[in-house]
Amino acid sequence: MKLRVLFLCFAISLPAVATPLPIPDQGPALRIQGSNTIGAALGPALVKGLMEHQGLQGVHSEPGAGANEQRVVGKTRQGKTVTVEVAAHGSSTGFAALKNARADLAASSRPIKDSELVDLEPLGDLKSPDAEQVIAIDGLAIILNPRNPLNTLNTEQLAQIFNGEVSTWEALGGIGGAIHLYARDDQSGTYDTFKELVLSRRGKPLAGTAQRFESSEALSDAVSHDPQGIGFIGLPYVRQAKAVAIVDGDSQPMLPLTSLIATEDYPLSRRLFFYVPPSSRNPWAKALVDFSQGSKGQAIVAANGFIAQQVQAIGVTPRPSMPDDYQAITRDAQRLTVNFRFEEGSASLDNKARQDLQRVVAYIRSHGKLDKRVTLVGFGDAKNDPQRAALLSKLRAMAVRRELVKSGVVLRDIRGFGAQMPVAANTADEGRIKNRRVEVWVY
Numbered sequence: 001m002k003l004r005v006l007f008l009c010f011a012i013s014l015p016a017v018a019t020p021l022p023i024p025d026q027g028p029a030l031r032i033q034g035s036n037t038i039g040a041a042l043g044p045a046l047v048k049g050l051m052e053h054q055g056l057q058g059v060h061s062e063p064g065a066g067a068n069e070q071r072v073v074g075k076t077r078q079g080k081t082v083t084v085e086v087a088a089h090g091s092s093t094g095f096a097a098l099k100n101a102r103a104d105l106a107a108s109s110r111p112i113k114d115s116e117l118v119d120l121e122p123l124g125d126l127k128s129p130d131a132e133q134v135i136a137i138d139g140l141a142i143i144l145n146p147r148n149p150l151n152t153l154n155t156e157q158l159a160q161i162f163n164g165e166v167s168t169w170e171a172l173g174g175i176g177g178a179i180h181l182y183a184r185d186d187q188s189g190t191y192d193t194f195k196e197l198v199l200s201r202r203g204k205p206l207a208g209t210a211q212r213f214e215s216s217e218a219l220s221d222a223v224s225h226d227p228q229g230i231g232f233i234g235l236p237y238v239r240q241a242k243a244v245a246i247v248d249g250d251s252q253p254m255l256p257l258t259s260l261i262a263t264e265d266y267p268l269s270r271r272l273f274f275y276v277p278p279s280s281r282n283p284w285a286k287a288l289v290d291f292s293q294g295s296k297g298q299a300i301v302a303a304n305g306f307i308a309q310q311v312q313a314i315g316v317t318p319r320p321s322m323p324d325d326y327q328a329i330t331r332d333a334q335r336l337t338v339n340f341r342f343e344e345g346s347a348s349l350d351n352k353a354r355q356d357l358q359r360v361v362a363y364i365r366s367h368g369k370l371d372k373r374v375t376l377v378g379f380g381d382a383k384n385d386p387q388r389a390a391l392l393s394k395l396r397a398m399a400v401r402r403e404l405v406k407s408g409v410v411l412r413d414i415r416g417f418g419a420q421m422p423v424a425a426n427t428a429d430e431g432r433i434k435n436r437r438v439e440v441w442v443y
Helices: 038-051 093-099 114-119 155-163 190-202 214-226 258-260 283-293 295-303 324-332 351-366 388-404 429-435
Strands: 003-008 031-034 056-061 070-075 080-089 105-108 132-144 152-154 180-184 212-214 229-234 244-247 268-277 310-315 335-339 374-380 411-415 439-441
Touching: 031 038, 031 152, 031 283, 038 056, 038 070, 038 080, 038 105, 038 132, 038 190, 038 268, 038 283, 038 295, 056 374, 056 388, 080 214, 093 114, 093 190, 093 268, 105 114, 105 180, 105 283, 114 155, 132 214, 132 258, 132 283, 132 295, 132 351, 152 155, 155 190, 155 244, 180 190, 180 214, 190 229, 190 429, 214 229, 229 439, 258 310, 258 335, 268 283, 283 295, 324 374, 335 351, 351 439, 374 388, 388 411, 388 439
Parallel strands: 031 080, 031 105, 152 244, 180 212, 180 229, 374 411
Antiparallel strands: 003 310, 056 070, 070 080, 105 268, 132 229, 132 268, 310 335, 335 439, 374 439
């Protein structure tokens, strides 16, 4: 799908801070643990932004007590030091730190697992809208050495490659001999995401021959220097390597493009989260979440190479494989870079969709499209009865309509295309959830 960005909108605006946050007499103001992907640069950058927003001076980072740890330090106008500690050892460590009261906020590059949710139940429901906050979208890029001639791989091939079943480039139609595998370490949310999206759903473990890395940068550089190498990495860390297009099930080949990751259509896209326990009494944790969701925070997200949750309008080039009615929409309207998705097994919007409603309404208002200038297009996963799939896809669009109407939006049309145009394989729950989506088109 060829996409072109036409214009940008803004994220949810952040109200001015009325009162300064309290400064603790001793110890850090905030302790963040978890994802290396977030903690290496994005998390500290957001903390710096919040500190500067609070009027702190001389804000800077300095090394922490151990590897992949740092402190962000600033001073009040009265000369009092404020410190935020950031430890980046993998998403799993963030939830463990919440349980052991060693962190106030967990940074994660995957959703919280059911087992972690149960384990942390004494702290409140970490799946509640206030507790679970999507701060950015990331894409896992599959990277090769720039001299590797292959340009496309499907998720089944990826599973076979990283399991060791396919061990030579010639078996994939390429050249170069034995395949060298590069992977993140077991504590990494990047590895968890790859394992969940590619390996686990096919019942395959990672090959023991894979070289493991705690550092994203080191992994990417290793692949870029190895003509036989292949690895998976967060989007900002492609660096000098070559990213390939990915196919999942019957989806079109998709490169990790900003527009395709923003809508989460790209097969290896993922959400980056902050988790704040409902029982938390640390005002800095809530303030960091609010700052991260605002326009200043989302600008920092984009500056750090991730995909900001800003609403964009994109032109979509019609393809012969698209339904005729859908092609007609693409010719007359632009698509917003938001896909509304739903809680598993539910018609309720998920937590990100609830946040995105505010962004979409802000876009619609600012562009004068409140009156019959918006069409909602629903999709679903495959059913035995295509008519049932079409009906369910339209009902999902109507669920979004109900929320938009509350903000004064009068819809132009609501369409349901059933299981057509899948963006993921329907062979696993995760794929079916991605296919159950609602697009927003503006005229």
